[in-house]
Amino acid sequence: MSYPKYFMEKGGFKMDISMKHGAEKNPFITLNPPERAVIFMQQHIGVCNGPLVKKGERVLTGQKVGDAVGKMRVPVHSSVTGIVEDIREVYHPVLNRLETAVLVRMEGSEEMKPLPSTNLDSRKEIVDMVREAGIVGMGGAAFPTHVKLTSKGVHTFIVNAKESDPNLVCDVRLMIEKPEDIVKGIMLMVKALNARRIIFATRTREGEIPELEEIMLEHGIEIVRVTPSYSVGSEKLLVKELLGVEVPTGKFPPDIGVVVNNVSTAYAVYRAAYLKEPLISRGLSFYSDTTGIDNLWFRAGTTLRELMEGLEHETRRYDRFVMGSLMMGWSVGLPHTPLLKYSAGLTALTPEFPKPYDEQLKCIRCGYCDSVCPVDIYPSLIMKAEKEDDIDALKRLHVEDCILCNLCSYVCPSRIRLTKHLWDGKDKSRA
Amino acid sequence: MKSEMPPHIHIGTSKDKFMLKTFTAMLVPAFIAVLAIGEVAFYHLMIAVGTALGIHYLIFLMQRLKNKKPTYPTPYSPLVAAMIVGLSMPVLAPYWLTASVSALMILVFKYGQGYFFTRKYVNPAAAAKALLLVGLSIMIFLSEPLRTGLIFHPHHLRLDLLSAEGFSSVDRFYSTDSLTAFRSLILWKTHGWLGGVSGLAVLVVGTLLTLWAKLKWRIIVSLLLTMAILAAATGFITGGYVLLRIAFHVFTGSVIFLAFFMATEPQTTPMTYTGQYLFGFSLALLTFGLQLFNVLGGSIIALVILNIFTDKFDKIVLRKPYGHREVKT
Known part of the structure; x- marks a missing residue:
C-alpha cells in the first residue's frame, strides 16, 4: 500500500512528500545517551524555568533540573546521569536566541530517578503527573499538556496523528511499534478530561496498522482518515476538518469543548504513568541525503554533533540542520546545538541542497x-x-x-x- | 552559518515558469492568426517581438555594463508582453504602428513603470496601445487620424449597435467566405485583433492556461459573464438575433483575448476575490459601453482605466478568515 506522492493544498497546489515515502517502515534506532546533555530551561510555551541544580552537583537520569512557579510552567529533567558541568546561555534553536541551559556531563553508571507513584483513577493526579513529567505538545508547539488537560467542558478529544510535515514519519512509526501503549496514554488523557468522544485523526490507510486499529476499536476510539494535506495538520484546521466547526479568533479548541493532542504526547503520558519516566526521550525522523529518513529514539539534550557521530555521519559535510519540520523549523549551522524534548525532526542539509529563497524577486501579485x-x-x-x-x-x-x-x-x-x-x-x- | 527562518523547501514555481506557460499558450492563437490571415499576421508578431526584445537586450546590456542588477534577468517577461502587443494589434494596422506600440510598451510601460514606481500600475501592452492609438486618433492635423489610430476607425463608427437594424450590419462586417457572422466570431474571423481570430480557440486555450498557471479566474468569469448578460439584455431590448449579439460582444478579438491574456495580468489587477469579481464586472460594463458607441478596441482603454483603481478594488470587501465566520455548534 503506497501513500500519495503529493499532498493537495488549497488552490490546487501540490506538496511533494516523496521524502517520507516508505520511511515509516524503518524501526527506531535507539541512540546512546549523550556524553554531555544540554538541557534548556525553556522547552515549552509559558513561564521560563529557573535551574534547580548547581554547578558540580550530581544528577540522576529523570531528575528535575529546572522548574518555575505558575500555571504555564513545565519542568525539565536531566536526560543522563552525571555532573552538572555548567549553567550558561546557549543558542536555542527554536527561539532563535540565547537561553539558559544546564549542561550535564555523563559520569558513572546510569541511575534513574522515577516519577512518584500516581493514582491513575484520580483525574487530578493524572494532571499533576503529566506536569511533573514535563510533558508538552510533541507536535512542535510545546504547549503544556497539563494545561490542556485541565480544560473544562470538553466533549471531544482528538488525537492528532496526521503528521503532515513532508519530512516527518516518526509518529506513524510509533503507531506501528507501540499501539497498545499509545492507547493507554490516550485513555489516561481522556479520563483526565472526562471527554465523551475520542477521535484518532490519521493519514494512514485502513488496514495499514491493524493492531492499532483493533485496540482503538476495543476502546471506542473513532479512527478518521483525514484529507491528505499539509495544512490540515494544524490544530485549528484539524478541528474544522473533523467537526465542521471553526475555533473563533483569539480562542483555542478547549474554548469550544475540544482538546487536541499529538499521538507522541499520548505515548509520553503512557511512559510517565506506567514506566515512571519523565519526558527525556522521544522519537525523531532524521533525514540526510545519503540515508534518507531514519527514525531515531534520542535523549533530549543530545547535540547535533553527537547525534551525527552516533550515526557515523561526517558533520562537516553538512552546512545547516533544520530542526523539526522543513516547512516550519528554523535551520541552525552550529553542530553543538542540542535537540529539545519536543524535536520531532532533524534534516541535515549539504551546501548543495537548494536554497530557493536566496534570490527573492519583487512580488508579481499573482495571488x-x-x-x-x-x-x-x-x-x-x-x-x-x-x-x-x-x-x-x-x-x-x-x-x-x-x-x-x-x-x-x-x-x-x-x-x-x-x-x-x-x-x-x-x-x-x-x- | 547563520540560522535561517522557514520554510526550506519550495514548490518549484518561478516567475519565468509563469511567463513561459503564458507564452506557450499564446502560441496557439498566434499560429491560428498566421494560418487565417497569412504573412501579414506573421510580420506583425515578429515586429512586435523583435522590437521589444531588441530594446530589452540593449537595456540589459547597458545594465550589465554598468554593473547594475538587470531589471529583467531573463527575456521571458518582455517576450510575453511583446507577444501580447502583437496579438492585440488589429490586422489593419501598419507595421510601423505595431513597432511603435511595442517600443512604447517595453520602454515606458515595462521598464519605465518598474523604474519609477514600486510596481506596475497599468498593463504595459494595453497602456502602450491605448496611449498611442488614442493619441494618433485625436491628432487632427494628420490626414486621416481616425483611420490611423484604429480605435475610432471610420468603419466601426458607421456601425449602429443600438438598434436591431443597425446591428444586422455586423453580419457583413464579420462573416467570412464560408462562415456566417455568428460562426465567424466564434471560430474564424480575419477582422479585428490578431489574437482573437478564433474566439473558440482562445476560450479553450485560455481556460487551459487559467488552470495550468492558476490565473485570476474570477476576473475572466465575471468579465465574460457580464458581457454575455449585457449583450443578451441589449439583444432582447433592441430585438434581433440575441445569440449573434452575445457572440459579437464576447468573441470580438478584443474581449476574448483581453479576458484571458491581459485582464489577468497579475501586477495590475486586484488581489482580493471580491475585488477580482468587481474588476471583471466593471471592465465588462465599461467595455460594453464603449463598444455600443463603436469604440471597438475600447476594452484596452477600459482596462487601463480600471488598472489604476486596482488598489481601491483591493479594499472593498475582504473574505472572512478562519475564526471569523459563523460557527456551527
Missing part, C-alpha cells in the same frame, strides 16, 4: 499565496501593509489569524519568504 492560504487571509496584502507599517491595514487584514504554516512562501513564484512579514506583522499589530 498564489492568497489562494493557498488555509485560513483565508491575504498574505500578499499583509506583506505590503507590514512594509508600510500600516497597523490599521494589518488589523483589517487579520494578520493575527495567520497560523504560520508557511504555505504562502512555499508557492510564491517570486520566492519571497512571506513568513518574515507575517511574523513581523503579527508583532506590529499587537504592539
Whole structure:
C-alpha cells in the first residue's frame, strides 16, 4: 500500500512528500545517551524555568533540573546521569536566541530517578503527573499538556496523528511499534478530561496498522482518515476538518469543548504513568541525503554533533540542520546545538541542497499565496501593509489569524519568504 | 552559518515558469492568426517581438555594463508582453504602428513603470496601445487620424449597435467566405485583433492556461459573464438575433483575448476575490459601453482605466478568515 506522492493544498497546489515515502517502515534506532546533555530551561510555551541544580552537583537520569512557579510552567529533567558541568546561555534553536541551559556531563553508571507513584483513577493526579513529567505538545508547539488537560467542558478529544510535515514519519512509526501503549496514554488523557468522544485523526490507510486499529476499536476510539494535506495538520484546521466547526479568533479548541493532542504526547503520558519516566526521550525522523529518513529514539539534550557521530555521519559535510519540520523549523549551522524534548525532526542539509529563497524577486501579485492560504487571509496584502507599517491595514487584514504554516512562501513564484512579514506583522499589530 | 527562518523547501514555481506557460499558450492563437490571415499576421508578431526584445537586450546590456542588477534577468517577461502587443494589434494596422506600440510598451510601460514606481500600475501592452492609438486618433492635423489610430476607425463608427437594424450590419462586417457572422466570431474571423481570430480557440486555450498557471479566474468569469448578460439584455431590448449579439460582444478579438491574456495580468489587477469579481464586472460594463458607441478596441482603454483603481478594488470587501465566520455548534 503506497501513500500519495503529493499532498493537495488549497488552490490546487501540490506538496511533494516523496521524502517520507516508505520511511515509516524503518524501526527506531535507539541512540546512546549523550556524553554531555544540554538541557534548556525553556522547552515549552509559558513561564521560563529557573535551574534547580548547581554547578558540580550530581544528577540522576529523570531528575528535575529546572522548574518555575505558575500555571504555564513545565519542568525539565536531566536526560543522563552525571555532573552538572555548567549553567550558561546557549543558542536555542527554536527561539532563535540565547537561553539558559544546564549542561550535564555523563559520569558513572546510569541511575534513574522515577516519577512518584500516581493514582491513575484520580483525574487530578493524572494532571499533576503529566506536569511533573514535563510533558508538552510533541507536535512542535510545546504547549503544556497539563494545561490542556485541565480544560473544562470538553466533549471531544482528538488525537492528532496526521503528521503532515513532508519530512516527518516518526509518529506513524510509533503507531506501528507501540499501539497498545499509545492507547493507554490516550485513555489516561481522556479520563483526565472526562471527554465523551475520542477521535484518532490519521493519514494512514485502513488496514495499514491493524493492531492499532483493533485496540482503538476495543476502546471506542473513532479512527478518521483525514484529507491528505499539509495544512490540515494544524490544530485549528484539524478541528474544522473533523467537526465542521471553526475555533473563533483569539480562542483555542478547549474554548469550544475540544482538546487536541499529538499521538507522541499520548505515548509520553503512557511512559510517565506506567514506566515512571519523565519526558527525556522521544522519537525523531532524521533525514540526510545519503540515508534518507531514519527514525531515531534520542535523549533530549543530545547535540547535533553527537547525534551525527552516533550515526557515523561526517558533520562537516553538512552546512545547516533544520530542526523539526522543513516547512516550519528554523535551520541552525552550529553542530553543538542540542535537540529539545519536543524535536520531532532533524534534516541535515549539504551546501548543495537548494536554497530557493536566496534570490527573492519583487512580488508579481499573482495571488498564489492568497489562494493557498488555509485560513483565508491575504498574505500578499499583509506583506505590503507590514512594509508600510500600516497597523490599521494589518488589523483589517487579520494578520493575527495567520497560523504560520508557511504555505504562502512555499508557492510564491517570486520566492519571497512571506513568513518574515507575517511574523513581523503579527508583532506590529499587537504592539 | 547563520540560522535561517522557514520554510526550506519550495514548490518549484518561478516567475519565468509563469511567463513561459503564458507564452506557450499564446502560441496557439498566434499560429491560428498566421494560418487565417497569412504573412501579414506573421510580420506583425515578429515586429512586435523583435522590437521589444531588441530594446530589452540593449537595456540589459547597458545594465550589465554598468554593473547594475538587470531589471529583467531573463527575456521571458518582455517576450510575453511583446507577444501580447502583437496579438492585440488589429490586422489593419501598419507595421510601423505595431513597432511603435511595442517600443512604447517595453520602454515606458515595462521598464519605465518598474523604474519609477514600486510596481506596475497599468498593463504595459494595453497602456502602450491605448496611449498611442488614442493619441494618433485625436491628432487632427494628420490626414486621416481616425483611420490611423484604429480605435475610432471610420468603419466601426458607421456601425449602429443600438438598434436591431443597425446591428444586422455586423453580419457583413464579420462573416467570412464560408462562415456566417455568428460562426465567424466564434471560430474564424480575419477582422479585428490578431489574437482573437478564433474566439473558440482562445476560450479553450485560455481556460487551459487559467488552470495550468492558476490565473485570476474570477476576473475572466465575471468579465465574460457580464458581457454575455449585457449583450443578451441589449439583444432582447433592441430585438434581433440575441445569440449573434452575445457572440459579437464576447468573441470580438478584443474581449476574448483581453479576458484571458491581459485582464489577468497579475501586477495590475486586484488581489482580493471580491475585488477580482468587481474588476471583471466593471471592465465588462465599461467595455460594453464603449463598444455600443463603436469604440471597438475600447476594452484596452477600459482596462487601463480600471488598472489604476486596482488598489481601491483591493479594499472593498475582504473574505472572512478562519475564526471569523459563523460557527456551527
